[in-house]
Amino acid sequence: MFINREAELEWVREYARRSHATPFVIYGPEGCGKTALALEAVRRFSSWYAGGIALYIDGKARRAAEAVKSNVNIGDVLAEVGGLTGSVGMSAARLAVWLLGKIVEKIAERFAPMNILVVVDELFSAVGVGEGALAVKYAQELGDRVLRSKKAELGEIPKPLAEASVSYLIFSSEGSSRRELSRHNWAHVALMWNMGERGFQQLGEALGAPDFSAAWRLCGGNPRCLFQLAELDWDAEKFLTLIASSRRIGWVVAEVARRGFADVLREAVENPDVLAEPRGLELARFLENRNFVIELSPIVIGQAPRPDDELGVGRRYAWQTPALRDAVKMALEGRV
The missing domain is CATH 3.40.50.300 (P-loop containing nucleotide triphosphate hydrolases)
Incomplete structure (x- = not known):
């Protein structure tokens, strides 16, 4: 499609x-x-x-x-x-x-x-x-x-x-x-970058998304995320639980804490641009290597990402999907 x-x-x-x-x-x-x-x-x-x-x-x-x-x-x-x-x-x-x-x-x-x-x-x-x-x-x-x-x-x-x-x-x-x-x-x-809101809405309609706003909030325009959500009958809680398991979110958070960057990770959940600061560089590399976050580039093909706190998108760094960010937040709060 x-x-x-x-x-x-x-x-x-x-x-x-x-x-x-x-x-x-x-x-x-x-x-x-x-x-x-x-x-x-x-x-x-x-x-x-x-x-x-x-x-x-x-x-x-x-x-x-x-x-x-x-x-x-x-x-x-x-x-x-x-x-x-x-x-x-x-x-x-x-x-x-x-x-x-x-x-x-x-x-x-x-x-x-x-x-x-x-x-x-x-x-x-x-x-x-x-x-x-x-x-x-x-x-x-x-x-x-x-x-x-x-x-x-x-x-x-x-x-x-x-x-x-x-x-x-x-x-x-x-x-x-x-x-x-x-x-x-x-x-x-x-x-x-991920799809823009208009194109993502068209994809959501093609897949029968019952609540586009919720899907956009969870996937931020990422098509694979939307397909996976559709396979789970649009159950956001089940989707986040599966992400936490398949991406070993609990281990990732524990390893970040072991390295002494738990506080920086908590900040990055709210503001990914903290990863561009000196205190966030080592954590940025760790999260990039696991494809959790991505460093943004001024050279973009198609629609450029716009800073959006709700979607976890900053000016220099962004979470690959809001769902990944949400799963990390759940782990930090002890909910996974």
């Missing part, structure tokens, strides 16, 4: 119009719709650019057949590249990432497209933060048209690849990935 992300799609369409020597890493809350956006962009790519080819690499794929998707049939190309056939588990995603260069070269040879878009979803889940940063560096080289021209002259890559516009997008939910990339100049980083 794809609803009300036209601004983000338009951003991707414009980005794919020409080559970029510096790829973009798009990060955002878990479940905010990054994967849906990526797949929809791949689906529409042929209508955007005649003869264009879009590749989607699923960093969480468990089977080779699921690791690579495209807007055109590239089965023969994948078979020719080899290596993916029969691979299972995380090796499928890892191999897809590291064979990507060969896949793109073969696609250029076979189809000679003028526009190539490569989207890697959850790259850092597939190969880890360290290797992921190296993969981003490779993406930088892949998008560098001057470098590709030189390689084509030397016969290192197919000539059609040197002539094509190649764009590379990486989607990530890992907060630690942004910190790693900030150490280098290999990529630009942009935020994709």
Whole structure:
């Protein structure tokens, strides 16, 4: 179900119009719709650019057949590249990432497209933060048209690849990935936030939400949160209890207390921007690593988040969903 992300799609369409020597890493809350956006962009790519080819690499794929998707049939190309056939588990995603260069070269040879878009979803889940940063560096080289021209002259890559516009997008939910990339100049980083209220209301109506205000207050525009709430027949109390259990909220709060940051956590529940202060930096890293909070970026695709105390959104930090914040608050009060 794809609803009300036209601004983000338009951003991707414009980005794919020409080559970029510096790829973009798009990060955002878990479940905010990054994967849906990526797949929809791949689906529409042929209508955007005649003869264009879009590749989607699923960093969480468990089977080779699921690791690579495209807007055109590239089965023969994948078979020719080899290596993916029969691979299972995380090796499928890892191999897809590291064979990507060969896949793109073969696609250029076979189809000679003028526009190539490569989207890697959850790259850092597939190969880890360290290797992921190296993969981003490779993406930088892949998008560098001057470098590709030189390689084509030397016969290192197919000539059609040197002539094509190649764009590379990486989607990530890992907060630690942004910190790693900030150490280098290999990529630009942009935020994709949860859905705006209007689009979220449309999604809620499609799912039959009985009380949109309550759903908005609990999910803050996060589509996955809304789907999970719908599966529980819109029972908010049961939903928060399940979050507390599945995300080990009790352990998280106890560990924060053991580290001496319980008071800062209590403040962060009310004002997440405390995590940007010196006394909150260590806690911020801990919560980011567990995908509880997210550092906001001034560069945003689509609608930018607005500070909202009720939703747990500050100017520099935000809880990924109000429900996560509420579950932490319940644990601090001894209710889980």
